[in-house]
Amino acid sequence: MTAARPLLQTKLFPPRTTRSLVDRDRLRQRIDTRDLPEVLVVSAPAGFGKSTLLAQSLLGGVSRAGPAVAWLSLDSGDSDPPTFWAYVLAALRTAAPDVGGSAQVLLDSPGGAPVTTVVTSLLNDFAESEKEVVLVLDDYHALHAPDIHEAMAFLVEHLPPQLHLVIATRSDPPLPLARLRARGQLAEVRAADLRFTGQETAAYFDRMGLQLSAREVATLEGRTEGWVAALQLAALSLQGRDDAAGFIDGFAGDDRHVVDYLVEEVVHRQPEEVRDFLLRTSLLTRLSGPLTDAVTGRTDGREMLARLDRDNLFLVPLDDQRRWYRYHHLFADMLHARLLDERPGEAPDLHRRASQWLERDGDTTGAIEHALAAGDADRAADLVELQIREMGKNRREVQLRRWMEALPEEVFANRPVLAIGHVGALMSTGETRGVEARLQIAERWDHAIKARGAGHPAPPGLLVADPTELGKLPGLIAVYRAGLALMVGDVEATMTYGHEAVGVLDAADHLGHGAATALMGIASWRGGDLATAEAAYIETMRRLELEGYVADVLGCAITLADLQTTQGRLRDAERTYRDALDLAARQGDGPLRGTPDMHVGLSALSSERGDLSAAEEHLRTAHELGDHLGMPRYPHRWRIAEARVREARGDLDGAVTLLDEAEQVYDGDFSPDVQPVAAMRARVWLRQQRTDLALGWSADRRLSVTDDLDYLREYEHVTLARVLLARGDVAVGGFLDRLLAAAEAGGRVGSVLEILVVRALAAQQAGDTERAESDTVRALELAEPEGYRRIFTDEGPVLATLLRRSAARGVAASYVSRMLGSEDSPPGGARATGGLVDPLSERELDVLRLLASELSGPEIARHLVVSLNTVRTHTKNVYAKLGVGSRRAAVRRADELGLLRR
Amino acid sequence: MSETQRYEIRIQGRLDARWSAWFDGMELVDDDGSTVIRGQVADQAALHGLIQKVRDLGLPLLSVTPTQTGPTP
Numbered sequence: 001m002t003a004a005r006p007l008l009q010t011k012l013f014p015p016r017t018t019r020s021l022v023d024r025d026r027l028r029q030r031i032d033t034r035d036l037p038e039v040l041v042v043s044a045p046a047g048f049g050k051s052t053l054l055a056q057s058l059l060g061g062v063s064r065a066g067p068a069v070a071w072l073s074l075d076s077g078d079s080d081p082p083t084f085w086a087y088v089l090a091a092l093r094t095a096a097p098d099v100g101g102s103a104q105v106l107l108d109s110p111g112g113a114p115v116t117t118v119v120t121s122l123l124n125d126f127a128e129s130e131k132e133v134v135l136v137l138d139d140y141h142a143l144h145a146p147d148i149h150e151a152m153a154f155l156v157e158h159l160p161p162q163l164h165l166v167i168a169t170r171s172d173p174p175l176p177l178a179r180l181r182a183r184g185q186l187a188e189v190r191a192a193d194l195r196f197t198g199q200e201t202a203a204y205f206d207r208m209g210l211q212l213s214a215r216e217v218a219t220l221e222g223r224t225e226g227w228v229a230a231l232q233l234a235a236l237s238l239q240g241r242d243d244a245a246g247f248i249d250g251f252a253g254d255d256r257h258v259v260d261y262l263v264e265e266v267v268h269r270q271p272e273e274v275r276d277f278l279l280r281t282s283l284l285t286r287l288s289g290p291l292t293d294a295v296t297g298r299t300d301g302r303e304m305l306a307r308l309d310r311d312n313l314f315l316v317p318l319d320d321q322r323r324w325y326r327y328h329h330l331f332a333d334m335l336h337a338r339l340l341d342e343r344p345g346e347a348p349d350l351h352r353r354a355s356q357w358l359e360r361d362g363d364t365t366g367a368i369e370h371a372l373a374a375g376d377a378d379r380a381a382d383l384v385e386l387q388i389r390e391m392g393k394n395r396r397e398v399q400l401r402r403w404m405e406a407l408p409e410e411v412f413a414n415r416p417v418l419a420i421g422h423v424g425a426l427m428s429t430g431e432t433r434g435v436e437a438r439l440q441i442a443e444r445w446d447h448a449i450k451a452r453g454a455g456h457p458a459p460p461g462l463l464v465a466d467p468t469e470l471g472k473l474p475g476l477i478a479v480y481r482a483g484l485a486l487m488v489g490d491v492e493a494t495m496t497y498g499h500e501a502v503g504v505l506d507a508a509d510h511l512g513h514g515a516a517t518a519l520m521g522i523a524s525w526r527g528g529d530l531a532t533a534e535a536a537y538i539e540t541m542r543r544l545e546l547e548g549y550v551a552d553v554l555g556c557a558i559t560l561a562d563l564q565t566t567q568g569r570l571r572d573a574e575r576t577y578r579d580a581l582d583l584a585a586r587q588g589d590g591p592l593r594g595t596p597d598m599h600v601g602l603s604a605l606s607s608e609r610g611d612l613s614a615a616e617e618h619l620r621t622a623h624e625l626g627d628h629l630g631m632p633r634y635p636h637r638w639r640i641a642e643a644r645v646r647e648a649r650g651d652l653d654g655a656v657t658l659l660d661e662a663e664q665v666y667d668g669d670f671s672p673d674v675q676p677v678a679a680m681r682a683r684v685w686l687r688q689q690r691t692d693l694a695l696g697w698s699a700d701r702r703l704s705v706t707d708d709l710d711y712l713r714e715y716e717h718v719t720l721a722r723v724l725l726a727r728g729d730v731a732v733g734g735f736l737d738r739l740l741a742a743a744e745a746g747g748r749v750g751s752v753l754e755i756l757v758v759r760a761l762a763a764q765q766a767g768d769t770e771r772a773e774s775d776t777v778r779a780l781e782l783a784e785p786e787g788y789r790r791i792f793t794d795e796g797p798v799l800a801t802l803l804r805r806s807a808a809r810g811v812a813a814s815y816v817s818r819m820l821g822s823e824d825s826p827p828g829g830a831r832a833t834g835g836l837v838d839p840l841s842e843r844e845l846d847v848l849r850l851l852a853s854e855l856s857g858p859e860i861a862r863h864l865v866v867s868l869n870t871v872r873t874h875t876k877n878v879y880a881k882l883g884v885g886s887r888r889a890a891v892r893r894a895d896e897l898g899l900l901r902r
Numbered sequence: 903m904s905e906t907q908r909y910e911i912r913i914q915g916r917l918d919a920r921w922s923a924w925f926d927g928m929e930l931v932d933d934d935g936s937t938v939i940r941g942q943v944a945d946q947a948a949l950h951g952l953i954q955k956v957r958d959l960g961l962p963l964l965s966v967t968p969t970q971t972g973p974t975p
Contacts, residue, residue, distance in 0.1 A: 045960035141957075170957055227960065255916045255935055259960065333924075333958055340923035 006362060010286060010318035012091050014071035014136070015055045022204045024053060027193060031057035033066025036134060036164040038185035039156060043172050046330040047229025047259065048194040050168040051138050058134060058166070067132035067164060068095035074137060075285060077365050079145040080399035081115055082107065088135070089122070095133045099125045105590035110549045112395030113593050115151045119158075120628035121591065126160040127868055133163055139329075140169035145398065149174045156180065195226030208235045212244065219252045229330050233262035236312065237269070263334040266313075277304045278313075279343065280350055282335035283373070285366070286318060286326045294357035295350050348374045355379065365399075372406050378463075381411040381418055385465040388421035392428070400425045412438065414463045416445035420476045427483055439480060446473050475505035475512050482519045494523040514543035518556070525563065526672045528711025528746045534563045550587055554580050554594025555631050559671060561601050566674070568749025570605055570786040577601045596622035596630045596638075603641045607648065610789035610819070615645050620843060624870055632669040636662040640680065648790065652688050656681060672712055679719040686726050687794075694723045705735040709742045714751055721758050730766040733759070753782050753791060757799065764798055776802040780812040789819055840881055845899065847874040852891045852900055908969040909949060911939040914962035925955060936964060 031040065031054070042050045051073075058069050072091040078084045085107055089100045103122040106113040126133075143149070153175050159165065167173055180186035196204065201221040205212050212220075224230035234251070238244050247265075254261055267275055280296045281287055289302030305325055308315045314331035318324040327335070340347060351374035359367035364387055371380035384403045391400040404422045412419050419441040426435050448459040449470070464470055478501035485493035498520035505512040521536030537560045544552045557580035561573040577598045584592045603618035619642055627634070639662035643655040659681040666677060682697040703720045707713070717739055724732045736759040743751035760775035780803070783791060792799060800820055807816035840848065850860045857875075861868045879885060882893045894900050917937040919930050928941035939956075943949045949966075956963055 046958055047960055229960075257915045257917050257959070257961065260917065260921075329958070330960065337921055337924035341920040344923060 007087060007090050008286075008363070010324045011073045011075075011087060012071060012094055013073075013318050013320075014059055014069065015051050016317055022196070022200050022207065024056070024200070027053055027189065028057045030187065030189065030193075033058060033134075036067065036166075037187040038159050038164060039175075039180055040164070040166045040187045040189070041173065041177065042166070042168045042189045042194075043170070044189075044191035044194050045170055046333075047227060047328070048191055049228040050189075050194065052228075053189070053194065054136055054138070054166060054168060058136065067134045069134050069136060070095035071136045072138065074139045074142045076142045076144070077369070079143050079148065080396055080402070081145060081147045081151065082112065082394060082396050083399065084143070084145070084148050085115065085118055085151075088137075092122075092133065092135060095135075096129065096131045099129055099131070099133070101125070102591045106593065109551055109590075109593070110393070110547065111552050113551070114632075115147065116154060117593065117628045119151055119155050121626070123155070123158050123160055123163075124626070124628070124867060124869065126162045129162055131162060134166055135163065136166045136168070138168045140167045140173050141171045147398070194228065196221065196224075196228060196231055197226065201226065201231060204231060205235060205238075208239070210235060210238050210244070212238075212248075216245065216248050219248055223252050224258055227258065229328070230258045230262055232312075232314075233259065233266055237262060237265040259330060260334060263331065263338075267335070267338070273300075274304070274307070277301075278308075278335050279339045280346070282327065282332050282339050283347065283350055283370075284326075284354060286324055287315075288324050291354070291357050291361075295353050297353075348376070352376055352379070355383075359383065368403055372403075377408050377411045381407055381415060381463075382465040385415065385418045385421065385469075388417070388424070388469075392421075392424060397425045397428045401429060401431075412441055414461050416442045416462070416473055417464050417466065417469045420473060420480070423480050424476070427480060432484065432487060435480070435484065439477065439484075442473060442477050446477060449473075472506070472509070472512070475501055475509065475516075478504060479512060479515050479519070482516060486519050486523055489526075491523045491527050494519055498523070510543040510547040511549075514540045514547070514549075514552075517543070521559070522670060522672070525559070525674075526712060528714075528742075528748070530563050530567055531747055534560065534567070537563065545583065550583060551593040551631075553583060554592070554598060555669075557594075558597055558601060558631065558633060558637075561605075562674075565605075566748050566750045568753055568782060568786060570608065570788065574602065574605050577605070591626065591629055593629050594631050596625045596627065597634050599625070600630075600634065600637050600641050604637075604644065607641065607644045608790050609787045610648075610793060612645055612648055615641070616841065619645070620841075623873070624866055626867075632667040633671070635665040636667065636677065639665070640677065643680070643684075647684060647687070648794070652684055655684050656688075659684065674712060675715045679716045682719055683722065686722055691723070691726050695727065698723050705732065709738060711742075711746060711748075714739070714743065714748075718751070718754060718758060721755075721762070725758065725762050725765065728765075730762060732762050733766065736762060749782060753779050753788065756782075757791060757795065760802055761795065761798055764802065772802055773805060776806050777811050780806055780815065784812050784815045793819055840878060840899065844874050844878050844881070847871060848878050848890065848894055849900060851875065851878070851887050852894070906942055906944055908941065909943045909952075910965075910967045910969055911952065911956065912964040912967070913937050913939065913956055914964055917961070925952065928952075940969070 042054060044050055058066065070091040071094075072087055074084075074087075078087060085103075089104050089107065092100050100122050102125065103118045106118050106121055152173070156165065156175055167175075177186060198218065198221050202212075202214070202217045205217060205220075220231065220234055224234065238247060241247055251261065251265075267278060270278070277292070277296060277298070277300075281292050284291065284295065287301075287305060289305060292301035292304065293299055305315065306322070309317065309322065309325065314328035315325045316328060318326060326332075339350075351370045355367045355370035355374060355376070358364075358370060364383065368380055368383045368387075371383055380403075384400070384407065387403075388400065391397065400421070404418075404425060407418075412422065419438040423435050423438045423442070426432070426438075445459070445462060448462075452459060458464075458470075478497045482494050482497035482501060485497060498516045501516035502513065505516065517536045518540040521533045521540060524530070524533035524536060537556055541553045541556045541560065544550075544556065557576050561576040564570075564573040564576060581595065581598050584595050584598075599618040599622035603615045603622070606612070606614040606618060619638065622630075622634075622638060627638075630638070639658045643658035643662065646652075646654040646658065659677055663677040663681075666673075678697060678701070682694040685691070685694045685697075698720050701716060703713075703716055705720070705724070707717065709717065717735075721732045721736055721739070724735075736755055740752060740755045740759065743749075743755055756775045756779040760772045760779065763769070763771035763775065776799070779792075792803060803816045803820065807813040846864060847860065850863060855863065857871055858868055861871045864871065875887075879890055882890050882897075884890045884893050891900075912933075914936050916932055916935065917930055917939075919932075922928060922930050925939055925941075928939050931938045931940065939952070943952065953963065953966065
């Protein structure tokens with residue numbers, strides 16, 4: 001597997017610790033590698049020796065026996081979540097090669113995975129690893145992406161005991177520090193701790209070979225206030241000087257910024273060629289011989305760097321071969337400010353040269369950033385334009401948007417490819433503002449190109465970095481227009497633009513076609529035209545599979561199976577899920593997002609067919625595959641499926657609780673909400689005979705039998721009919737007739753079936769036996785080939801009578817007798833339940849038996865070949881069902897109930 | 903519509919006038935042991951960027967004061 005993006009290994013290189021000038025024992029004692037806190041924050045301004053202290057404490061010493069160290073030096077280019085996490089995983093791999101493999105696969109998967117999925121996978125690896133690792137994030141203040149801070153907060157909240165986090169920063173990170181502090185999980189080292197004491201200052205100058213009097217040391221310490229960088233600069237200035245006392249007095253008597261003053265001293269003492277080199281290279285975030293040569297126009301870059309390194313001029317090596325360096329940040333800023341002041345015209349040119357060299361070297365990010373700093377908008381625009389495809393593929397739209405937004409407005413006007421790329425970056429990050437203006441630029445040029453006709457030269461003024469992208473313009477415009485139309489709910493316009501896109505897109509542009517058909521699929525679905533929606537989804541899935549976007553194929557499978565279920569085709573829906581699982585299985589052994597969702601879907605189908613054991617097994621499998629691998633709709637769908645099982649098992653309260661939860665975690669993920677959770681809950685209330693609550697729901701939803709019918713409200717309307725029927729309102733017949741006609745017209749056989757059942761009950765209640773029987777017969781005929789069961793068995797004795805009567809007349813006799821004769825594990829059935837209201841599942845009994853043994857949690861997990869988290873979940877369920885709060889109490893209670901005898 | 907506003911950022915210690923270019927052409931005024939950085943700031947994001955530059959030099963920040971609203975271009 002190739003890396004989706006090149007990583008700079010220099011960022012994973014911890015600072016060297018060979019030159020330990022002052023032993024900072026008092027601080028090192030606070031960073032005991034044998035007893036690290038969960039989180040350590042080192043927060044102080046630039047030049048306070050944060051990185052050095054950490055490198056010395058964590059990596060220094062010959063007899064170090066602490067955790068393995070993963071080091072990552074951050075910069076502003078890492079404020080892009082996929083880049084940041086790729087670096088974090090790479091850093092962790094240097095310390096613990098067996099951790100984060102699955103997270104990497106998820107991160108690299110086509111189309112990407114949500115960050116919480118990646119982080120959860122990483123945490124799971126740690127939970128099962130014995131290895132202790134400390135992750136050092138240096139220069140954390142460089143990160144400005146709220147998404148990263150949010151995910152880091154999640155990581156901190158779920159930090160496994162094996163992982164320690166160390167953050168070095170100039171400003172306190174936006175993480176829940178107060179909470180960590182209150183829990184005693186946070187240690188802090190701050191500016192006051194890092195300042196050199198008088199004693200340390202004296203020891204430092206002594207070690208540097210400078211003989212200073214106590215008064216001189218005190219003067220220096222007072223003037224620098226123990227600021228480490230300032231003391232180092234002072235030592236440099238003092239070396240080889242005859243009149244140390246004069247220098248110190250001059251320094252003490254000056255009120256200029258202490259580091260500014262000292263840098264001036266140091267730089268002034270350098271020969272002209274060194275001075276020149278320092279100023280011209282000050283704007284580089286990393287330096288090598290060839291790069292500095294390109295920027296300075298000289299040929300002595302390598303020697304210069306070696307010389308600066310030797311003279312201790314604030315150069316930090318970034319690798320073992322001493323090829324790459326960087327200046328100490330504070331020193332670089334001081335030099336850079338001098339460059340801007342002394343040679344104001346030179347900086348843009350230096351940036352441009354750096355940009356060109358970095359582009360050739362393959363560091364596109366650096367090339368773009370220097371082009372922007374050079375004020376060379378056209379060059380920057382070209383570079384950004386050439387990155388659009390790659391960035392989209394790697395889901396780095398956040399970074400792409402940042403670049404786009406750093407470009408001046410006027411460069412877009414003549415660049416249709418850049419403009420349409422901006423549209424894509426905006427829409428894929430959920431932003432519609434600014435989309436229209438960019439689309440119009442693209443459309444204007446598209447018209448101009450078409451007006452000239454094929455084969456003619458491009459219209460004057462047009463700028464494009466990659467001419468092959470121009471041909472894709474018409475298709476992209478149509479796709480984004482369709483997307484915009486769908487966002488505002490304009491089904492008709494979505495279809496029009498979608499068809500247009502399909503007509504003009506290149507046949508091999510699978511992603512383009514996939515996007516267009518998916519948009520039309522959703523639009524058709526919302527309009528209730530399920531057959532068209534189904535065909536569109538099948539095409540979308542075919543295209544996505546060709547492009548290798550397997551997780552997205554699985555996401556579409558959920559919708560496709562829903563469409564098939566609504567059309568009364570349970571068997572096809574099952575095949576859809578199983579085909580998707582086969583496809584996933586063919587992808588190799590990496591974790592695949594969406595596999596748990598397939599099992600949730602299969603659970604719902606098993607449930608409908610009355611096979612509750614299979615339904616439970618699928619839910620368990622989904623859980624064991626890993627909840628974090630679920631798609632956005634997974635959390636609520638899992639709960640709904642579980643609620644359906646509970647309902648069938650007679651645990652109606654449990655079902656309502658699960659539906660409450662489902663409502664809270666609901667995420668439609670762009671799909672129309674065709675079966676609202678609140679309506680499902682109203683149906684359970686009806687079974688609980690809480691008709692008032694159900695009536696309250698229908699009033700809240702302002703539902704009425706005189707409503708115009710709309711597929712999006714069909715499920716609610718059928719629920720309303722049930723509510724009215726429960727209240728004894730027999731006048732729902734006409735309403736049901738209308739619903740039935742609409743469902744039939746839309747080919748929604750699944751809906752037809754349910755409406756027939758409800759209408760049969762209504763007819764029976766109204767005394768119209770003939771209608772009741774004919775509706776029952778029709779429903780049976782539709783349901784039998786697909787193996788429906790609960791649509792009948794959930795209804796109670798009135799319908800059971802109707803079913804028996806149909807069977808007696810020879811309609812689906814064996815089907816009816818199977819349905820009414822056997823029900824899966826009726827309450828009080830064969831299994832030893834120990835009199836529990838909510839009996840333990842097989843798996844929970846397994847866990848319970850092991851809890852009665854001497855095995856520890858991790859050992860139980862290994863025994864059952866599941867994760868520790870799964871064991872914890874089972875244990876929690878066992879405790880809840882037994883009504884106990886501890887392992888010992890659980891075993892005692894189980895013993896009393898006879899659950900352990902088997 | 904413009905959010906442009908004049909600000910005065912006061913820091914402890916003296917910073918030469920030549921730091922003006924580093925602070926995007928803002929004016930630097932020495933005021934009895936402290937330095938006032940003053941000028942037009944495009945919006946809140948630009949103001950925060952400016953404060954970050956102060957932080958990165960390790961300069962103790964004393965105050966940030968809006969003065970008068972700039973002309974709307």
